[in-house]
Amino acid sequence: MSADSRAWPTGRRRAILQGAWRTLGPRLKGLVLPVTLLATLEVAARLGWVPAYQMPAPSEVLLTLGELADGPLWKHIGASLARVALGFAIGAGLALVFAVWVGLSREAERYLEPTFAALRAIPSLAWVPLLLLWLGIDERSKVVLIAIGAFFPVYLNGVAAIRGIDRKLVEVGHLYGFGALRLTRRILLPAALPGLFTGLRSGLALAWMFLVAAELIAATRGLGYLLSDGRETSRPDLVLAAIVVLALLGKLSDGLLAGLERRCLGWRDTLGEQQGEVRS
Amino acid sequence: MNDVLLDVRVVHKRYAGATVLRDIHLRLQRGERVSLLGPSGCGKSTLLRIAAGLERQFDGELQRASPDQASVAFVFQEPRLMPWLTVAQNIGFADGAACDRQRVDILIAEVGLDGFAEALPKRLSGGMAQRAAIARALYGRPALLLLDEPFSAVDAFTRMKLQDLLLDLAQRHHIALLLVTHDVDEALYLGDRVLVMENRPSRIRHSLGVDLSQPRDRRDPRLAALKAEALTALHEAHVI
Ligand SMILES: Nc1ncnc2c1ncn2[C@@H]1O[C@H](COP(=O)(O)OP(=O)(O)OP(=O)(O)O)[C@@H](O)[C@H]1O
Ligand SMILES: [Mg+2]
Numbered sequence: 001m002s003a004d005s006r007a008w009p010t011g012r013r014r015a016i017l018q019g020a021w022r023t024l025g026p027r028l029k030g031l032v033l034p035v036t037l038l039a040t041l042e043v044a045a046r047l048g049w050v051p052a053y054q055m056p057a058p059s060e061v062l063l064t065l066g067e068l069a070d071g072p073l074w075k076h077i078g079a080s081l082a083r084v085a086l087g088f089a090i091g092a093g094l095a096l097v098f099a100v101w102v103g104l105s106r107e108a109e110r111y112l113e114p115t116f117a118a119l120r121a122i123p124s125l126a127w128v129p130l131l132l133l134w135l136g137i138d139e140r141s142k143v144v145l146i147a148i149g150a151f152f153p154v155y156l157n158g159v160a161a162i163r164g165i166d167r168k169l170v171e172v173g174h175l176y177g178f179g180a181l182r183l184t185r186r187i188l189l190p191a192a193l194p195g196l197f198t199g200l201r202s203g204l205a206l207a208w209m210f211l212v213a214a215e216l217i218a219a220t221r222g223l224g225y226l227l228s229d230g231r232e233t234s235r236p237d238l239v240l241a242a243i244v245v246l247a248l249l250g251k252l253s254d255g256l257l258a259g260l261e262r263r264c265l266g267w268r269d270t271l272g273e274q275q276g277e278v279r280s
Numbered sequence: 281m282n283d284v285l286l287d288v289r290v291v292h293k294r295y296a297g298a299t300v301l302r303d304i305h306l307r308l309q310r311g312e313r314v315s316l317l318g319p320s321g322c323g324k325s326t327l328l329r330i331a332a333g334l335e336r337q338f339d340g341e342l343q344r345a346s347p348d349q350a351s352v353a354f355v356f357q358e359p360r361l362m363p364w365l366t367v368a369q370n371i372g373f374a375d376g377a378a379c380d381r382q383r384v385d386i387l388i389a390e391v392g393l394d395g396f397a398e399a400l401p402k403r404l405s406g407g408m409a410q411r412a413a414i415a416r417a418l419y420g421r422p423a424l425l426l427l428d429e430p431f432s433a434v435d436a437f438t439r440m441k442l443q444d445l446l447l448d449l450a451q452r453h454h455i456a457l458l459l460v461t462h463d464v465d466e467a468l469y470l471g472d473r474v475l476v477m478e479n480r481p482s483r484i485r486h487s488l489g490v491d492l493s494q495p496r497d498r499r500d501p502r503l504a505a506l507k508a509e510a511l512t513a514l515h516e517a518h519v520i
Contacts, residue, residue: 168360174334175354176374176420186376190364267364269402 056237064237065244068226077245079221080211083139084253087146088207092154092200094147099158099199104180104188116155124148125213132218142214149210154196154203161195162188194268197261201254208250223249283310285345285424285456286352288331292339293323300326301338302481306458308424310345313450313457315467317510318477319519324460328354328426331458345423353417355427359409361401361416368397371415379419387415390449407438411445418449425450427459431466439463440498443470447494464510468503469496474510478517486513 038058044050045057052060065073098116101108127148135141169191173183215224223242230238286308293301300323308314318324329335330342332354344352361370371387372379388397391411401409410430417425427446431439443466450457461467467474468490476486488510492502514520 168356168358169362171334171356172360172362172373175332186373187362190362193364265364267400267402269363 053234054236056240061237061240061244064235065241068238068241073245076221076223076226076242077249079219080215080223081249083142083146083214083222084204084207084211087143087211088150088204090143091147091150091207092203095151095154095199095203096158096196099155099196100162100184100188103159103162103192104184120152120156124152124210128213128217137218142211142219145214146207146210150203150207152203153206154199157195157199157202158192161192161199164195165191194265197257197265201257201261204253204257205250208246208253212246284308284343285310285312286331286458287343288327288340289342290327290330290338290340293326293330293335294338295326299481301330301483303483304340306331306475306484308456308458310423311454311456313470313472314459315471315474316458316460316477317462317464317467317474317514317519318482318517319479320462322477322479322482324477325428328428328458328460332426351420351423353420353422353425355410355413355417355425355430357429357432359401359404359406359413361404361409361412363401366398366400367393367404367412370401370412371419373416374420383419384415387418390418391415391445407434407442410434410442414442414446414449418453418455421453422455424456424458427457429460429462432462439466444495446470451494464507464514465498465503468506468510469498476510476513476517476519478519485517488513 041055042057042059045052045055045060056064098112102112102116124145127145131141131145135144165188169187170183173187178186211222212224212227215222216228219225219228223246226242226245227239230236230242284307286306288304288306290301290304292299304327306314306327316324316327326335330338330340332352333342334354361367362373365373368381368384368388369379372381372384385397388394391414393408393411393415396404396408396412401412404412410433414430430446431442434442446457447470449455457470459467459470461470471490474488474490475484476488477483478485488506490506492500496503511520
């Protein structure tokens, strides 16, 4: 093939283009649907098929986003990020501690598991009025709500991950006479790490969800506030701009965790670890 | 009993009411190699786990020359390497980050895994992984190595190579072996003594001495004669 392409420059150029298409093509395929949708919306809004007070043109939203970026956007992003970070850290941290405890000790499970099961049965948003009554409408109630939201996915996945650890690997630790602490650090934690990451990532997603809930109800800053402000002032462009920013932040924070996961879990011998070799 | 490494007496070992082992007395001298044959489910693995100190609930007693856990090592049927650690880290697993890297490198060379020190277990073949597991067992300089069907998952040629490797290492480091196997040839080739267990309740039915010096020749007619004897013993113990 190389001899061919040297003899035929045009054929070679085509080969390069084909190669580029082979690597870029699959990615571009994912863009087909959203680009078509956005173009249709743009045209529909420009031609007045949909009323502008309900659905602004995508370019309109982009302009609003630009305006916000020159002004209060960063303040809102900062407020929301701080709440999510704090709430997630508290919720996920507590969840990890309890997951390790319940996962390792039958006794702890007997004491704690029924309570957690009962608490889990409560839809977490039902806590909102109580939190407002107890903690007021300031930062504390929001952070606590986010922590509650992040807690259960991390806890559940953590317990399942620890229970699912291969007993045969644990036995190797027993063979070396490892105590509880060394066993946990050297075998249990690394073996449970894949499941823990799954929990952390779904916990983070829920943290963002509960952030919006908390800020929709009572806030003077934050992306959720931007959402409700847009509704009250009948500005769908503002609402859509906030949604876009939330999506970007959610994706970005999940991407951070995913990157960390890839770095920590490169040892896994799974289908997902050899992308492109088997799945194509 | 100055040179006795291991002395296990099992009066009774029950699992959920069913007696698995009864009246077993097993004794190993320093540097001795003993093979254990028996029907599936008769309790060979259980006996080995008792000897390793992994199984503590039984009637009887376990005496070892040294109470130190490191003096006994175990090779399981599967390699049981930690998938998140490299080969070198797995071999020095007992000491973690503080492991003796020089000793690890020597062991890697001895089991023929040169160039794979930094490889993850997922990159190893079955035989290579089992060699890494053997190196990990040897890392703590054990006086006794317990092996539970260690080569049953590898092909016949790899198995012969691993047997020779094991013999060589046992000789060089002066390690006693207690090996559970389903392979009569393997039992005779490796053991100074072959014990045959019978089923339910399991006892040691026969003890067959193999008075051939190491290294042995697999084609040795005396091994063939012993094999006939062993097969008769297995027949009497209702294994076959
Ligand atoms: N954890 C356990 N709980 C209950 N019963 C068990 C347990 N482990 C083993 N047994 C029973 O004890 C008996 C002996 O098991 P063991 O694994 O020691 O047999 P084995 O001789 O090693 O068999 P194989 O040659 O197939 O490996 C079996 O009948 C098994 O059902
Ligand atoms: Mg067994």
